[in-house]
Amino acid sequence: MDFLIGIDIGGTNVVCGLTDASGKLLHKIKQPTEALRGSDYVFDKIKCMVDELLALGGIQREAVRAIGVGTPGFIDPDKGITLFAGNLRWTQVPTAEEIRKRTGIPTYIDNDVRMYVYGEAVCGAAxxxxxxxxxxxxxxxxxxxxxxxxxxxxxxxxxxxxxxxxxxxxxxxxxxxxxxxxxxxxxxxxxxxxxxxxxxxxxxxxxxxxxxxxxxxxxxxxxxxxxxxxxxxxxxxxxxxxxxxxxxxxxxxxxxxxxxxxxxxxxxxxxxxxxxxxxxxxxxxxxxxxxxxxxxxxxxAMIDDAGIVGSAMAAGNRAIQ
Amino acid sequence: MDFLIGIDIGGTNVVCGLTDASGKLLHKIKQPTEALRGSDYVFDKIKCMVDELLALGGIQREAVRAIGVGTPGFIDPDKGITLFAGNLRWTQVPTAEEIRKRTGIPTYIDNDVRMYVYGEAVCGAAxxxxxxxxxxxxxxxxxxxxxxxxxxxxxxxxxxxxxxxxxxxxxxxxxxxxxxxxxxxxxxxxxxxxxxxxxxxxxxxxxxxxxxxxxxxxxxxxxxxxxxxxxxxxxxxxxxxxxxxxxxxxxxxxxxxxxxxxxxxxxxxxxxxxxxxxxxxxxxxxxxxxxxxxxxxxxxAMIDDAGIVGSAMAAGNRAIQ
Structure with a gap:
């Protein structure tokens, strides 16, 4: 079976969710972002959260087709770079590559609001x-x-x-x-x-x-x-x-x-x-x-979950292309 | 060789142009629209103008891949219908089908301003x-x-x-x-x-x-x-x-x-x-x-010709799909 992981990196919390291929949310975990400790600290935390999701789902890493990440601010989704995120204090951070390196799973990033709206469009009120x-x-x-x-x-x-x-x-x-x-x-x-x-x-x-x-x-x-x-x-x-x-x-x-x-x-x-x-x-x-x-x-309709479901589904589509 | 025809139906004039596959305008003719005489009258006129363009270009009908038409107002480009064009006094006119019937050439329509901008984007200042x-x-x-x-x-x-x-x-x-x-x-x-x-x-x-x-x-x-x-x-x-x-x-x-x-x-x-x-x-x-x-x-950059070149190029793309 085919799984996806969606991650929302906010100024306050990081939320990670495991979904099936249709975007159905199976497990969700939340941690404080602590962005001021630097991006590497946040990425290490995300690696642990991904491992926890795999354990919660009882699945192997290989069963996850892709990780999708939404971050605030200006993003280059093609290069996978967070160009500037004021409330994370990140500039030119290669978010997709850093998470892929740590998890071994293909990772795609986008702006958090786009992912929220995409989630509502694919699985929510729109x-x-x-x-x-x-x-x-x-x-x-x-x-x-x-x-x-x-x-x-x-x-x-x-x-x-x-x-x-x-x-x-x-x-x-x-x-x-x-x-x-x-x-x-x-x-x-x-x-x-x-x-x-x-x-x-x-x-x-x-x-x-x-x-x-x-x-x-x-x-x-x-x-x-x-x-x-x-x-x-x-x-x-x-x-x-x-x-x-x-x-x-x-x-x-x-x-x-x-x-x-x-x-x-x-x-x-x-x-x-x-x-x-x-x-x-x-x-x-x-x-x-x-x-x-x-x-x-x-x-x-999905309130808190639109972002992670949208990120997961968008990444799933990009991984197929 | 592959040719295209672009047509701009305006409130005052109908302009028809023959282009090569790259959008280079080879011949152009203009006639008063006389929209008040009804859409059939205008379509009959367009049939004659297309024949004249073929003669001017010294080419067979079969050498023209597609006709693209820009009309003012609200258009359904998928169905080929001019939904409402105030200055032509047309409502629900099946423009694409009427021109295809008369010319025997696949015909696509769109809004005239979109075609103008498309012309400038493909062959002009943009x-x-x-x-x-x-x-x-x-x-x-x-x-x-x-x-x-x-x-x-x-x-x-x-x-x-x-x-x-x-x-x-x-x-x-x-x-x-x-x-x-x-x-x-x-x-x-x-x-x-x-x-x-x-x-x-x-x-x-x-x-x-x-x-x-x-x-x-x-x-x-x-x-x-x-x-x-x-x-x-x-x-x-x-x-x-x-x-x-x-x-x-x-x-x-x-x-x-x-x-x-x-x-x-x-x-x-x-x-x-x-x-x-x-x-x-x-x-x-x-x-x-x-x-x-x-x-x-x-x-x-193309002023008068952007509309017909844009219509021709857009129709050429749609005919391939």
Missing amino acids: QGYEHVLGITIGTGLAAAVINQGKLYYGGGYMAGELGHIIMPEIPYTCGCGMRGCLETAVSATGIARQAQELVQSGRPSILREWLEAAPDKSITAADVSKAYDQHDSLAIEVMNHTGMLLGKGLANAVTLYSPDVIVIGGGAALAGERLFAPMREQLQQSVYHGYWERLTIVTA | QGYEHVLGITIGTGLAAAVINQGKLYYGGGYMAGELGHIIMPEIPYTCGCGMRGCLETAVSATGIARQAQELVQSGRPSILREWLEAAPDKSITAADVSKAYDQHDSLAIEVMNHTGMLLGKGLANAVTLYSPDVIVIGGGAALAGERLFAPMREQLQQSVYHGYWERLTIVTA
Whole structure:
């Protein structure tokens, strides 16, 4: 039988999963990344995790067709190099070769968001659609596109940076050096920041009471959701504004990519309808009706597992070619 | 030897060209479309034009591998149907089959702008680039994308509608039913309309003098270029504003598609640096520097012939498959 391994190297955790050839997740293990100890330390840890997965599955190394790895940042999937991953502090790391050397299994890498969206397209909520636009709303806002079943990379593998579309309504400076990038407002960080600013401006809100009760804490996106559910007008305004901005950004992406389906994942997607209702309203207003009528919008189905399953399945395909 | 025929069915003219297998244009003929006489009339005319091309080339019908046809509007290239072409007044016309029946040559159709951009990518100014974003600025604003040598269609073959990205700065209602579409300002029509409005608002301009000298005429984009060259401040303002808007629109497209090259064609592209200088300035400000640094911007090299050469070459490829 034919097995695959998918690995997601995040800023906080490394997650490794063993799947069958259809992407069914059989075993999953998680370890802290400890990226600051250097890439060799992380790769040695991954070697041990792969051995553990083989033991858990009761299978030989030879039964694993390929390892797929998703890492954040800019990736060269053809050369197998992590070009730059800010939150791992990795530059020009030959990730695929280092893992292949340690495990003896053919290894392929790609960007973690692309792998997440690929997982949702192959085994998750976007299954069965030819043209998929997937976004993840977490610390930042990222996107990936699948066109007729194939990932769309663009020049320099840099396509899909929805989070760095500039919006005139957004006043914040972005880590990328520009001002007004969509992800500075549409993200967990962005939601928290907007709420924080409105509270500081003196607006009444239950969030102020929570802050005063725990002055060493700062407002999170989850707090804003909680306040929203208590009909807090400030929290409602922040969610409406964020959803509206996301709708405008997605309108650009829909008009240019013409996806059949948009799949939305990531931690901040937990805000759910608080964010999605104003998003849909704005999106419908901002795209030609022909796009809207044929568009499906779904939330990610696999949540935590989309990345490792996507990595495993993408690597499986690349190993065959 | 192997020949191809490319046909561009426009609102005004039908242009047919005979090329060799490499896309070299050998003969070209042009006739008025007379679309109002109905699609059968146009197809009969095209049959005669194809016969004329065969005679001009001194070749047998059997030497032509395929005919490629570009038509405006929404196309189903797989089924060979022109779904809707407003300026031909065609709905659900089986263009490919009708031309194949009359000529006896395998026929493939596609959207005219995609074929124009494909021509520039295969034989023109964007030759040698893997990821091409092509735009045509004419009566409207249209775009097409080539990704790793292949046309990007998206769901419903509707990708690339750059002209229907909404900009908050644009107050005009668009033919598509939305308000603020980029092409309502960034097009020959849009440039003329902006100039006309400013003149009517009472602003001094040489354009007013020209209008008063020929009151039955209205301002054209070419007039605005001419006034610009005479240092007319109103014309300079219109070109700067239009170029700025185009730069903002392209920034979205670059961030989402990550092209290696942008190729710009269409009649209004004759405005040249008057439009491209402010466009480049805005684009550089509105995209992550990593995109800007690897981006090339060129003007179309084949002008009138890109569409027929692109149609011929695309059909040649499809006939092989």
